[in-house]
Amino acid sequence: VFLEKYGYLHQDNHIHSTDEIQSAINFQWLSTLPITGELDGATLRQMSEPRCGVSDEGSQQIWAQRVNAIFTGKRWPQRREKWYKRQLTYQVVNWPSHLSLGSVRLAVRAAFQLWSNVSGLVFQEAPEGPADIRLAFYEGDHNDGASNAFDGPTLAHAFLPRRGEAHFDRAERWTLNGHKGHNLFMVTAHEIGHTLGLEHSPVRHALMSPYYRKLGRSLVLSWDDIVAVQQLYCQGLFDAITMQNETVLVFRGSVYWMVSAEGGVSGPLPLHQRWSDLPLAIEAAAFSPLDFKWYFFKKRMWRYTGSVLDPGFPRQNSKLGLPHHPDCAFYYAPLGHMVVFKGSRYSVLNLKTLHQEPYYPRRLTDWNGVPQGTNGALTRPDGRLFLFREQRFWRFDPIKVRVTKQGQWAKELSWT
Numbered sequence: 001v002f003l004e005k006y007g008y009l010h011q012d013n014h015i016h017s018t019d020e021i022q023s024a025i026n027f028q029w030l031s032t033l034p035i036t037g038e039l040d041g042a043t044l045r046q047m048s049e050p051r052c053g054v055s056d057e058g059s060q061q062i063w064a065q066r067v068n069a070i071f072t073g074k075r076w077p078q079r080r081e082k083w084y085k086r087q088l089t090y091q092v093v094n095w096p097s098h099l100s101l102g103s104v105r106l107a108v109r110a111a112f113q114l115w116s117n118v119s120g121l122v123f124q125e126a127p128e129g130p131a132d133i134r135l136a137f138y139e140g141d142h143n144d145g146a147s148n149a150f151d152g153p154t155l156a157h158a159f160l161p162r163r164g165e166a167h168f169d170r171a172e173r174w175t176l177n178g179h180k181g182h183n184l185f186m187v188t189a190h191e192i193g194h195t196l197g198l199e200h201s202p203v204r205h206a207l208m209s210p211y212y213r214k215l216g217r218s219l220v221l222s223w224d225d226i227v228a229v230q231q232l233y234c235q236g237l238f239d240a241i242t243m244q245n246e247t248v249l250v251f252r253g254s255v256y257w258m259v260s261a262e263g264g265v266s267g268p269l270p271l272h273q274r275w276s277d278l279p280l281a282i283e284a285a286a287f288s289p290l291d292f293k294w295y296f297f298k299k300r301m302w303r304y305t306g307s308v309l310d311p312g313f314p315r316q317n318s319k320l321g322l323p324h325h326p327d328c329a330f331y332y333a334p335l336g337h338m339v340v341f342k343g344s345r346y347s348v349l350n351l352k353t354l355h356q357e358p359y360y361p362r363r364l365t366d367w368n369g370v371p372q373g374t375n376g377a378l379t380r381p382d383g384r385l386f387l388f389r390e391q392r393f394w395r396f397d398p399i400k401v402r403v404t405k406q407g408q409w410a411k412e413l414s415w416t
C-alpha cells in the first residue's frame with residue numbers, strides 16, 4: 001500500500017512482479033538505502049518514517065537530469081511546471097489551534113524567505129482574498145483530488161505549479177521550537193519547494209528529501225535544493241538591465257549586480273540599500289545620461305538622483321502617458337528621449353516635460369527585427385542598442401535602423 005500511495009506502484013495496475021521489484025529499487029534509491037530490490041527490514045522501517053505525501057514518481061529521472069546538467073553545462077528542454085512570474089502571493093488559510101497565528105506567520109515567512117534568497121522570486125503575504133499559494137491544515141481524507149488522505153506517516157503534501165496549494169495534517173503534533181512533534185517551519189519550507197515546482201531529492205540532507213528532517217545545526221537548504229530551484233527560475237532571467245557610464249546593472253527580485261567594463265561582477269547587492277522605497281521585482285530600469293537620473297518602472301515610475309527619490313515621485317505611468325508594467329526602458333540618444341517598450345507598441349517619454357511625445361505610442365515594427373517581450377535593454381558607448389529576452393540578445397544598429405546581430409548573450413557577449 002505504501003509503494004502504491006507514494007507512486008512506486010500504479011494504483012490502477014496491480015501487477016506485482018518485475019514492476020514491484022523495480023519499485024522497491026526506486027524507493028531504496030530515493031531513501032538512500034542499500035539497493036537490493038527486496039522489501040527487507042530496513043526498507044520496511046524506512047516506509048514508516050514520517051514523510052511528505054507527494055509521490056516520488058519521476059523524481060529519479062529529474063534528479064539525474066539535474067546532476068547531468070551540472071556536469072555537462074547542458075540544459076534540458078523545459079517542460080516542467082513552474083510559475084511564469086517572479087512575484088507571488090501566499091496565504092495562511094488556517095493553522096493549528098495550539099499555535100498562535102503570529103508565530104505561524106513568522107515561520108511561514110521565514111520559510112518563503114529561504115527560497116527567495118536563492119531564487120530571486122519575491123513572496124508577499126496576502127492575508128485575505130486571492131493568493132497564488134495557499135497553506136491549509138486538514139484532517140484525514142480531505143477530497144483534494146490527489147487520493148492522499150492524511151493517515152499513517154504522511155505529514156503534509158503539496159501540488160506542483162500552478163495549483164499553489166500546500167496541505168498539512170491537522171492531527172499531527174506541530175511545533176515551532178519544542179523538541180517533541182514535527183517542526184512546522186521545516187515541513188512548510190519543504191512543501192513550498194513543491195509549490196514552486198521541485199520534486200523529491202535523493203540527497204539525504206536535502207530539504208526536498210521526502211522524509212521529515214529535524215531543524216538542526218546544518219543549513220536548511222542543501223546544494224541540491226539550491227541547484228534545483230535555480231535551474232527552474234534562474235536561467236539568465238532578470239527583471240531589468242541598464243548601464244551607467246561603463247557599468248552594467250542587472251536587476252532581479254530584491255537584488256542587483258554590477259558588471260564593470262572589464263567584466264568584474266559585484267553582487268548580489270540589496271536593492272533597498274541603494275534605492276530605498278523602490279518596490280521589489282521592478283519591471284524596467286534606465287539610467288539617463290541626459291539628466292544623470294535613474295528611472296524605474298512598474299505600474300508607476302520612480303526617479304532618483306543618485307540614491308535620493310525625487311520629490312513628487314513615484315508617478316502613475318498612465319498620467320505620464322506610459323503603459324503599465326513595461327517590458328523594458330532605455331534612453332535613446334538619436335531621439336533624445338526615453339523609450340519604453342510594451343508588447344507590440346512603444347512609447348517615447350520626454351524627460352524634460354515628463355509627457356509622452358506627440359504621435360506616440362507607435363508600433364514596435366518601427367524597430368526592425370526587435371521581438372516583443374524583451375525584458376531589458378541598454379545602449380553601449382558606441383551607440384548600439386542591445387535588447388535582451390531570457391538567454392537571447394538582439395543588437396540594434398541606430399544608423400541602419402535594424403537588428404544587425406542576435407544570439408545567446410552568455411556565450412557571445414563578453415561584457416555580460
Ligand SMILES: [Zn+2]
Binds near residue numbers: 053210
Ligand atoms: Zn515532499
Ligand SMILES: [Zn+2]
Binds near residue numbers: 138142144146157
Ligand atoms: Zn491535500
